[in-house]
Amino acid sequence: MAEENVDVCIIGSGWGGAIPALRLSAAGKSVVVLERGRAWKDSDFRQTVDPRYVLSLFRIDTSADLKATMVTSQALLGGTSPLFSNVMLRAPSLVFDRGDDEGNRYWPRSLDRALFDPYYQRVENDLGVVPLRWTDEGYPGLNCQDGEAADHTWDLVPKRGYAFAKACQAAGYNEVSPVPVALDHRCVDCGWCTMGCIFGAKRTPDKVYIPAAQAQGARFLTEHEAKTIEPEFLSDHYKVHAVDMVNRQSKTFVAKVVVLAAGAMNTPVILQRSKFRFPRLWDRLSRQVGKKLSANGDAAFAVNLPVSEAMLASETFRGKIIGTTCWSFLEEFGFTLQDTYLLNSALALVVEPPDGPGWGLEYKHFMQALATTVNGIISMGLDGDDGEIRYNSLTDKGHMTWRMSTRSAQLYRTISAKVGEIVKAAGGQILKTPLAENRIACVHPLGSCRMGDDPDLGPLRADGQLYGYPNVYVTDGSALPGSLAVNPSLTIAANAERVSEGIRNNFPA
Ligand SMILES: Cc1cc2nc3c(=O)[nH]c(=O)nc-3n(C[C@H](O)[C@H](O)[C@H](O)COP(=O)(O)OP(=O)(O)OC[C@H]3O[C@@H](n4cnc5c(N)ncnc54)[C@H](O)[C@@H]3O)c2cc1C
Known part of the structure; x- marks a missing residue:
């Protein structure tokens, strides 16, 4: 089985994956991104609701x-975003400040709208949101x-x-x-x-962050499915086990940092499957993984x-x-x-x-x-x-x-x-x-592997890192603690910017 050493292995290439790929490759790290979908050209998209086409997307x-x-x-490099409706709204302050039925704050105490504003601004500038x-x-x-x-x-x-x-x-x-x-x-x-834009008018990860990350040396391996993550016993590294879906070949990436960005329906499954395969190595994983899907x-x-x-x-x-x-x-x-x-x-x-x-x-x-x-x-x-x-x-x-x-x-x-x-x-x-x-x-879908002030409230610390597993981060929609009452892409992207900054500043030796 092929094994490769990298600084960072990212799973998924939507907002949550593409932004860390750019920021960490620009910081000089070797980055590999595993993506189930394939790269589509604008001319591959079709203006039809033929069920065969719709179900392929x-x-x-x-x-x-x-x-x-x-x-x-x-299905796509760039995640769900190439099919999205283009709306980029900041989440209102009351979303960050809300409490649950037991009186716990949904979001970690250290995070609020004011803290997010500069990251929102950065994404809006980079995409040219109007x-x-x-x-x-x-x-x-x-x-x-x-x-x-x-x-x-x-x-x-x-x-x-x-x-x-x-x-x-x-x-x-x-x-x-x-x-x-x-x-x-x-x-x-x-x-x-x-159904995908045949005119290339969308400002999405596949158009903005991914080409910029590739220019910095990040590698995007399409039609590669990550299956499990295995914490290495004798080092602080993690093995990401994946399958090349075209050749049906198994591959392993040994990484100092792993970023899960497979989307709210998939990230919890990769973690739960990893725990099933390597129960002793994942015995500190929060029981909240997969719960509270919003x-x-x-x-x-x-x-x-x-x-x-x-x-x-x-x-x-x-x-x-x-x-x-x-x-x-x-x-x-x-x-x-x-x-x-x-x-x-x-x-x-x-x-x-x-x-x-x-x-x-x-x-x-x-x-x-x-x-x-x-x-x-x-x-x-x-x-x-x-x-x-x-x-x-x-x-x-x-x-x-x-x-x-x-x-x-x-x-x-x-x-x-x-x-x-x-x-x-x-x-x-x-x-x-x-x-x-x-x-x-x-x-x-949001919140299935969320940040919380302790592992009983959510599997992630406020910095996006899994409790108990240093250098494993989650940056997709699953990391956000519940509903935003608006369309979520801008907040997913802003959070990915924020977490990427933390990874860069605390990169393991
Ligand atoms: C029709 C539609 C319209 C929408 N319109 C809007 C809108 O106008 N505004 C808005 O804010 N939001 C909108 N959304 C929602 C928005 O698109 C998503 O919330 C957002 O794109 C999610 O980003 P993400 O990074 O969390 O995950 P995703 O973009 O879903 O990325 C996850 C990626 O991980 C890959 N992946 C999954 N499992 C694996 C694995 N095991 N190995 C490797 N790769 C894997 C997937 O193939 C995918 O590419 C819309 C969604 C849909 C469906």
Whole structure:
């Protein structure tokens, strides 16, 4: 079996993996990154919802009772981000300061929003994050934040965002603002962001951090799956055992520092599998690994919003996936809402007519009538961390269980009521939501290997290091202590910057 010595072995190449790869290679360390997915060119992406294509991109984890579904990706260099909806929001202060039902602070005491701000700023600068702009043309009455005529339109809020803002206003909720995005002028508003951008307009790890890390000498081994980590008995080093998925060859990397960044659905599984294979070597691993998986309070609603004449030309199937955030419910109820794009074919799958069959001429007319007014609304909120991921040695995989807590049930009830209020104020209705069947569908799994003030609260110290295992770090979404009530990428990236700085400053001899 091939064995190679490196300073740093990183598992995963999303925000959590690509940023340490850049910062540590720039500090002169030899870095190898193991990534299950492969490198995609812009021209490899397709603008289609052909299920074969969609399933080649996304990984779908479902709980055994089918009540919870998590959507992530393991197909691409750059992690899930090449398929994301581009929104880069800072987490609000109240997220860092919140307490759990037992009165413990979710986040370690030493971490708060002020400490994160410089790291947020660094990521925003490196990616060139820009806020979308309102334009008042055709939308009188909306608060126009940027009155100047611009010579470009690629960064405008999609019309769906106006329809949503108008509906919120009609219900008396006025705190709606355009989202900041990691996009550039190549965006043509085609609306296919979540199938991969054929125009190269996204500012994601594969476009920004990975090429920069490669220029510093970091090696990204695609189609390589890390299986286990074995702490070396006689040294402070760790062996990462991996498989080259193309040649079915086993490889081992002996590293001074290991960074786990395999995503919230995978990082706990690698640790649990390692403990299963090397029980004595991992006997100090916190029992919290895999527990408290949060769905970030994600919920989705297909709605009909016939808000005004202008909205009838809402260009439902065009524009950025997400344009605006409504902040009006954050302080009191702990959630935010955003408008979102609904893929037309997905819509046909999920929306049934209130009466009459879901096929034939009647159905065609029903769908036609919706075409200019249909909209999506999504929520993100402070849920109760209801999931758990457990490694099963028979399947050699992680399996998710889900039990809706009182906190989450209350949150989702309030979200449904408020979305109902907004939609009603606009003269529309909720067409479909998985919440109606007590199901949750989430694209932002978080917190399954989180930081905490002691190992009973989370497996990681505030500096991102595993309790009991010096120089093993976790930097992906699993490290964040629970829901952020907003889209998580910017916080995952900022945390990866912060932890990378600590690794660099305390690098083992
Ligand atoms: C459709 C969609 C839209 C989204 N839109 C937004 C948005 O607008 N804004 C936002 O903030 N967030 C968004 N998200 C969420 C966001 O994309 C993720 O939260 C974020 O990318 C997670 O980053 P990460 O580094 O934690 O993990 P990931 O990006 O998932 O990276 C983990 C990587 O590890 C690899 N890996 C896993 N196991 C192994 C192994 N054993 N060996 C080697 N490699 C392994 C995976 O292949 C993957 O590449 C969206 C998600 C989806 C699905």
